[in-house]
Amino acid sequence: MKIGLLGFGVVGRGVYDLTATRDDMKVAKVVCLEDVTLPDAEVTKNFQDVLCDDTIDTVVEAMGGLHPAYEFVRAAIEAGKHIVTSNKALVASFYDELIPLAKEKGVCFRCTAAVGGGIGWLSELERARRMQTIEKVGGIMNGTCNYILDSMTRLGLTYADALSQAQALGYAEANPTTDVEGIDTWHKVILSSNIAFGISLDTDTVPVAGISKIKASDVENFTAHGLVCKLISTGKCQDGKVSAYVQPTLVKQGEPESAVPANYNLITFVGAASGRMSFYGQGAGRYPTAYNVVQDCADVLAGKGFYSPYGEKVAAKNTDVLSYYVSGAADSWLKDNTQETWGDAIITKPVSVEEMHAWRKANPEAFIAAFAEN
Amino acid sequence: MKIGLLGFGVVGRGVYDLTATRDDMKVAKVVCLEDVTLPDAEVTKNFQDVLCDDTIDTVVEAMGGLHPAYEFVRAAIEAGKHIVTSNKALVASFYDELIPLAKEKGVCFRCTAAVGGGIGWLSELERARRMQTIEKVGGIMNGTCNYILDSMTRLGLTYADALSQAQALGYAEANPTTDVEGIDTWHKVILSSNIAFGISLDTDTVPVAGISKIKASDVENFTAHGLVCKLISTGKCQDGKVSAYVQPTLVKQGEPESAVPANYNLITFVGAASGRMSFYGQGAGRYPTAYNVVQDCADVLAGKGFYSPYGEKVAAKNTDVLSYYVSGAADSWLKDNTQETWGDAIITKPVSVEEMHAWRKANPEAFIAAFAEN
Numbered sequence: 001m002k003i004g005l006l007g008f009g010v011v012g013r014g015v016y017d018l019t020a021t022r023d024d025m026k027v028a029k030v031v032c033l034e035d036v037t038l039p040d041a042e043v044t045k046n047f048q049d050v051l052c053d054d055t056i057d058t059v060v061e062a063m064g065g066l067h068p069a070y071e072f073v074r075a076a077i078e079a080g081k082h083i084v085t086s087n088k089a090l091v092a093s094f095y096d097e098l099i100p101l102a103k104e105k106g107v108c109f110r111c112t113a114a115v116g117g118g119i120g121w122l123s124e125l126e127r128a129r130r131m132q133t134i135e136k137v138g139g140i141m142n143g144t145c146n147y148i149l150d151s152m153t154r155l156g157l158t159y160a161d162a163l164s165q166a167q168a169l170g171y172a173e174a175n176p177t178t179d180v181e182g183i184d185t186w187h188k189v190i191l192s193s194n195i196a197f198g199i200s201l202d203t204d205t206v207p208v209a210g211i212s213k214i215k216a217s218d219v220e221n222f223t224a225h226g227l228v229c230k231l232i233s234t235g236k237c238q239d240g241k242v243s244a245y246v247q248p249t250l251v252k253q254g255e256p257e258s259a260v261p262a263n264y265n266l267i268t269f270v271g272a273a274s275g276r277m278s279f280y281g282q283g284a285g286r287y288p289t290a291y292n293v294v295q296d297c298a299d300v301l302a303g304k305g306f307y308s309p310y311g312e313k314v315a316a317k318n319t320d321v322l323s324y325y326v327s328g329a330a331d332s333w334l335k336d337n338t339q340e341t342w343g344d345a346i347i348t349k350p351v352s353v354e355e356m357h358a359w360r361k362a363n364p365e366a367f368i369a370a371f372a373e374n
Numbered sequence: 375m376k377i378g379l380l381g382f383g384v385v386g387r388g389v390y391d392l393t394a395t396r397d398d399m400k401v402a403k404v405v406c407l408e409d410v411t412l413p414d415a416e417v418t419k420n421f422q423d424v425l426c427d428d429t430i431d432t433v434v435e436a437m438g439g440l441h442p443a444y445e446f447v448r449a450a451i452e453a454g455k456h457i458v459t460s461n462k463a464l465v466a467s468f469y470d471e472l473i474p475l476a477k478e479k480g481v482c483f484r485c486t487a488a489v490g491g492g493i494g495w496l497s498e499l500e501r502a503r504r505m506q507t508i509e510k511v512g513g514i515m516n517g518t519c520n521y522i523l524d525s526m527t528r529l530g531l532t533y534a535d536a537l538s539q540a541q542a543l544g545y546a547e548a549n550p551t552t553d554v555e556g557i558d559t560w561h562k563v564i565l566s567s568n569i570a571f572g573i574s575l576d577t578d579t580v581p582v583a584g585i586s587k588i589k590a591s592d593v594e595n596f597t598a599h600g601l602v603c604k605l606i607s608t609g610k611c612q613d614g615k616v617s618a619y620v621q622p623t624l625v626k627q628g629e630p631e632s633a634v635p636a637n638y639n640l641i642t643f644v645g646a647a648s649g650r651m652s653f654y655g656q657g658a659g660r661y662p663t664a665y666n667v668v669q670d671c672a673d674v675l676a677g678k679g680f681y682s683p684y685g686e687k688v689a690a691k692n693t694d695v696l697s698y699y700v701s702g703a704a705d706s707w708l709k710d711n712t713q714e715t716w717g718d719a720i721i722t723k724p725v726s727v728e729e730m731h732a733w734r735k736a737n738p739e740a741f742i743a744a745f746a747e748n
Contacts, residue, residue, distance in 0.1 A: 018505065018506075018647055118647070118648040118649060118651065119651060120498055120501060120502075120651075123501070124494055124498070127494060127497070127669065128494075130669065130672050131392065131665055131668050131669055131672065132392075132665060154628070254528070254633055254635070255633065255635075256630070256633050256634065256635075256654060258633065259628055259629065259630050259632065259633035260630065261628070261629075261630075266654075268654075271665070273392055273492075273661045273662070273664070273665040273668075274492040274655065274661070274662050274665045274666075275492060275655065275656050275659070275661070275662050276654075276655055276656070277492065277493060277494075277653070277654070277655040278653070278654035278655060279651070279652070279653060279654070280630060280640075280642075280650075280651070280652035280653070280654060281648065281649065281650055281651040281652060282649050282650070285649070287647045287648070287649070288647070288648050288649050290647070291505060291506060291645070291647040291648045292648075294505050294647075295501065295504065295505055298504050298505065
């Protein structure tokens with residue numbers, strides 16, 4: 001396999017390192033804007049040098065961002081090259097174009113590192129689907145949020161201090177919006193649901209609430225009640241009905257999710273035969289992520305296409321009914337739906353996920369967290 | 375694929391059910407001693423009916439026990455049939471015979487359900503080995519022990535009551551020795567190490583301490599010190615040195631292992647590139663186990679042989695130095711090696727795993743538990 005590598009940042013460099021000593025795959029050309037010299041690969045600033053090179057059979061996209069990643073990947077598929085990417089935003093956003101196009105052109109499309117970094121999550125969903133129906137996917141999919149929430153819970157830090165510390169350690173970006181508002185998790189649960197259930201989720205129907213409004217006083221409330229707050233994604237497909245959402249969630253101390261430390265992920269599927277299966281590991285980082293990119297290259301060599309058949313467009317129906325913790329807001333809807341109060345915070349009567357997120361959209365200063373089912 | 379199924383107990387029945395609706399594999403004959411009638415499979419008490427049937431290409435062994443499972447599996451390999459088994463005792467005990475023989479005869483040999491029930495653990499080790507060196511394997515591999523320890527910790531039960539409850543729920547057998555003395559875990563870590571490191575462990579060099587001597591007072595001691603006791607296996611391969619052992623281990627509250635409830639497993643490998651990867655699920659049960667058996671059948675159809683090359687015989691060198699909690703014993707070695715006391719129990723100075731297990735062998739009434747590394 002001759003690889004054209006797009007991007008030479010954290011992941012790209014890792015891919016280069018991990019493939020350096022292999023016989024079955026080799027990075028032949030690297031596209032990056034920085035001045036880099038490599039002993040055994042050509043470095044270019046021009047993507048056309050990869051696109052027009054017929055000896056390159058596989059494009060590894062490690063640039064991140066939607067543009068020009070989308071244009072490059074699309075052009076590479078059109079040119080009959082296999083695609084390996086770790087870019088969850090790209091795959092989740094252009095699912096309906098890229099996946100059918102890859103099939104039409106007969107090229108492999110793999111993106112295992114897009115969810116869970118080094119965890120073999122999407123590849124395990126692919127394996128699970130051979131033998132059973134998957135009923136549920138989700139969990140802790142974002143290391144930045146988990147690091148912040150864990151620091152607030154274990155060390156009593158404020159949100160601002162926990163975020164600063166995460167940034168200092170490289171676990172959060174200078175602009176943390178994509179992570180802390182749950183967008184990264186949202187991309188991941190959409191992609192996971194698409195693959196697990198063989199559908200294409202209408203992304204507009206998947207609500208997301210992040211963690212940026214959480215206060216130290218909220219965490220004190222949770223601890224006092226034996227609860228731990230985690231940002232948890234949910235995708236379900238039961239009796240043909242699909243639901244999907246991302247929200248801070250309160251799990252009991254002692255539950256597996258409550259014990260996930262630092263920047264780790266804990267991702268779960270529930271299968272009709274296997275029952276609950278969870279995967280725990282670092283959801284990011286150079287070598288864990290590059291590891292799964294290189295695993296994908298091996299799967300391309302083995303002729304594996306995409307993880308599941310491209311399926312029909314489906315709108316999520318989020319009629320699940322949950323109780324929520326709400327702080328930082330007060331209005332008549334909340335008043336009508338109050339079950340009890342924890343200090344200044346409100347515990348709602350059971351309300352639908354749909355209704356709660358609609359309210360939150362109109363009250364963006366509020367912090368909400370769902371009580372975990374069961 | 376036409377399957378000859380040996381055994382029609384918990385797992386065998388599950389395999390029959392899960393394959394019933396498939397086009398790519400079919401249970402053609404079932405060998406069992408009970409009187410069973412099946413609509414679409416021949417039932418026989420005579421293994422020769424499977425062995426001599428040339429239309430049967432794959433034997434699924436779901437009988438358990440060493441004999442006659444070993445003789446049947448060996449004969450089936452000799453006859454050129456692929457093998458799928460969930461029998462960890464069989465594979466760990468006859469590794470040096472069965473794995474090379476399967477290779478010689480050109481048949482596939484799969485045993486994913488032997489470790490972790492429904493967890494795709496051995497298949498993930500196989501995948502990991504394509505891309506990286508595995509440095510460590512192990513974890514909570516026995517649901518019976520975890521159920522007992524969890525009940526003692528969370529509910530304050532005595533060992534005897536926790537065991538009775540596990541038996542009443544079907545999580546422990548009438549004769550629980552294999553589970554509670556750690557033999558089941560021992561088989562699993564030996565098999566996992568063999569596959570992860572590409573070796574054949576000398577089983578005599580792998581010490582095992584079980585949980586049968588633990589008392590409620592021990593658990594009270596642990597809880598008072600913020601610790602949780604779990605039966606944990608360890609296999610390591612670093613700089614060519616292999617160590618492997620099974621022992622009750624004290625992990626800090628809040629560590630992932632501490633939060634594993636009921637009869638769940640949490641199994642981990644550490645890879646040079648991926649870092650720590652853990653797998654959490656039910657390690658037993660009809661459908662989880664049968665699920666991985668059927669996955670193995672699919673891998674046989676895909677032409678997958680064994681998980682890793684058969685490797686050289688290696689003796690474990692258990693020179694790791696740990697502190698231990700010891701109760702129920704008093705002698706001069708213990709006195710000389712006491713660091714501190716917790717009530718009647720002793721915390722040892724750091725001693726080698728080898729030395730501690732040698733002492734325990736001479737003092738079988740004692741309960742020992744290692745303090746987890748780090």
